[in-house]
Amino acid sequence: MSGKSPSYPCTKVWGLRTQILAKESRSLPVSYGHLEMTLSGINFSDTALEFSKFVVKLDQLVMRMVSEVYGIENNYETLLDTTSYLLRLIKYRVPSKDETSLGIVPHTDKSFMSILHQRQVQGLEIKTKNGENWILVDPSPSSFIVMAGDVCMAWTNGRIEPSTHRVIMKGSEERYSLGLFSFIKDLKIQVPEELVDDEHPLQYKPFGHYEYIHFYYTEEGRKSKCPIKTYCGI
Numbered sequence: 616m617s618g619k620s621p622s623y624p625c626t627k628v629w630g631l632r633t634q635i636l637a638k639e640s641r642s643l644p645v646s647y648g649h650l651e652m653t654l655s656g657i658n659f660s661d662t663a664l665e666f667s668k669f670v671v672k673l674d675q676l677v678m679r680m681v682s683e684v685y686g687i688e689n690n691y692e693t694l695l696d697t698t699s700y701l702l703r704l705i706k707y708r709v710p711s712k713d714e715t716s717l718g719i720v721p722h723t724d725k726s727f728m729s730i731l732h733q734r735q736v737q738g739l740e741i742k743t744k745n746g747e748n749w750i751l752v753d754p755s756p757s758s759f760i761v762m763a764g765d766v767c768m769a770w771t772n773g774r775i776e777p778s779t780h781r782v783i784m785k786g787s788e789e790r791y792s793l794g795l796f797s798f799i800k801d802l803k804i805q806v807p808e809e810l811v812d813d814e815h816p817l818q819y820k821p822f823g824h825y826e827y828i829h830f831y832y833t834e835e836g837r838k839s840k841c842p843i844k845t846y847c848g849i
């Protein structure tokens with residue numbers, strides 16, 4: 616998958632899908648099925664796959680810690696059986712003088728979880744919880760940004776909120792970033808019963824992740840301030 620997005624004129628995106636094999640993932644920390652693409656004839660897969668494997672381990676480590684804190688490890692293991700990952704490589708070119716410096720509009724991710732990596736060129740900004748300021752992320756070769764997507768918020772009954780973020784291209788250097796996004800396939804995601812009580816009434820109906828993404832691309836989904844709430848909120 617490769618191409619330019621009309622909404623983000625100065626970006627070019629490549630995607631690489633990797634698949635966790637459900638049965639093996641029980642005995643191995645991470646396992647993969649086949650890769651689905653080559654990049655413009657170049658076999659891009661080895662390095663990208665090695666990178667993905669590493670980041671998938673990080674994703675699962677973080678999610679196991681999070682689910683342990685909430686006492687929902689078994690529920691997470693069930694989701695893991697049907698998790699697939701998308702590695703996205705994004706190139707942001709330097710905008711020309713008559714273009715805006717916006718690289719990606721403010722958004723929350725439609726994934727379950729996202730892990731972002733950028734070595735040295737700034738641009739990613741994260742909105743503060745009060746919604747009044749943007750924090751500029753200082754990139755480093757040894758750090759990763761782990762962010763919840765909309766689907767994680769629904770799964771945790773609103774406990775873990777996705778952060779609104781954007782990319783602004785300043786300066787004269789082009790920027791490459793890598794994002795690994797997790798998606799839950801072929802399973803209705805339900806709030807674990809451990810996360811529902813009198814103080815925390817059920818906020819989301821069971822829903823399918825891919826159906827949610829489909830909804831997001833409808834007119835109603837695009838117009839909604841919080842599409843996940845519009846789609847399956849109670």
Ligand SMILES: O=C(O)CCC(=O)C(=O)O
Nearest residue numbers: 705724731739782792794
């Ligand atoms: O390039 C970045 O740092 C952020 C990318 C991003 O937010 C996305 O792909 O959803």
Ligand SMILES: [Fe+2]
Nearest residue numbers: 722723724780
């Ligand atoms: Fe994002």
